[in-house]
Amino acid sequence: MSVCPLCPHHCSLAEGQIGACHARICRDGVVTAANYGRLTSIALDPIEKKPLSTFHPGAKILSIGSYGCNLHCPWCQNDSISQVGEDSRWEYWEPAEVVAVAERLRNRGNIGVAYTYNEPLISYEYLLDCCELVHEAGMVNVLVSNGCICDEPLQKLLPLIDAANIDLKGPDQAFYDRCGGNYEAVWNCIRSLSAEGCHVEVTTLVIPGLNDSDEAIASIAQRLATLDPQPVYHLSRFFPCCKMSDASPTPKSTMRHLATIARTYLPDVRLGNM
Numbered sequence: 251m252s253v254c255p256l257c258p259h260h261c262s263l264a265e266g267q268i269g270a271c272h273a274r275i276c277r278d279g280v281v282t283a284a285n286y287g288r289l290t291s292i293a294l295d296p297i298e299k300k301p302l303s304t305f306h307p308g309a310k311i312l313s314i315g316s317y318g319c320n321l322h323c324p325w326c327q328n329d330s331i332s333q334v335g336e337d338s339r340w341e342y343w344e345p346a347e348v349v350a351v352a353e354r355l356r357n358r359g360n361i362g363v364a365y366t367y368n369e370p371l372i373s374y375e376y377l378l379d380c381c382e383l384v385h386e387a388g389m390v391n392v393l394v395s396n397g398c399i400c401d402e403p404l405q406k407l408l409p410l411i412d413a414a415n416i417d418l419k420g421p422d423q424a425f426y427d428r429c430g431g432n433y434e435a436v437w438n439c440i441r442s443l444s445a446e447g448c449h450v451e452v453t454t455l456v457i458p459g460l461n462d463s464d465e466a467i468a469s470i471a472q473r474l475a476t477l478d479p480q481p482v483y484h485l486s487r488f489f490p491c492c493k494m495s496d497a498s499p500t501p502k503s504t505m506r507h508l509a510t511i512a513r514t515y516l517p518d519v520r521l522g523n524m
Contacts, residue, residue: 256374257372265279270322272319273318290331290339295364297361304449304482309361311360312351313366316367316373319333321369325460325497327455348380362390363390371395371399378406392412393411395416399439419455420433421469454484456505467485468514468515475516480517482520485519
């Protein structure tokens, strides 16, 4: 058995076995990305879609994603690729091919590559290879992630990331128990990115009855306010999906009210999916 060192799940895998994320495999006694280079999505997006509001506003970013995720959120807004494995539809792209396309798109306003759509950290080896080539080409790397990664692999990645939007799902470990995550690992990721000088923004998906209380959002905003610089905080509106398809969308009035709560602690709070 081999233990995956990437995230706090530390999956113990037999030869050929796939981890809980659907994307990492034990090969020759080493756990690595089974989804290396397997892209399910590639598009040129406005950078504000990541969302990044104050990092090169108006720019475009080549956005790529694979399949799988190391969390299993019942409210997942992108479960068609994040909660599946290799039987999803994908095409193989070498890192050099991704960077070549990114460079060709410079004349359309592209500034680099964003790793997004599913959870990019589980494609760790591919992420490192792409990020290094992107920097060599003089472009930026953007990470859109749940931030659930152990510190040792994170430290190797930090110098390669220029901007990140980290999904902070709730105010404590009790909330993260709902989706199989590790609250302190996510906070360590946010703090470490910020300390490295990376541009950091943070998003919380506001889910009725789960994390939509004044206390939950105030707790998150207070802790974010301890960072220097203080990040842009995005509150994103939930829509029914995945295992919560019978739920109701978050009321717009709730979103506006919670934004007011968060602004008590943070200077820049934005609403999404409104």
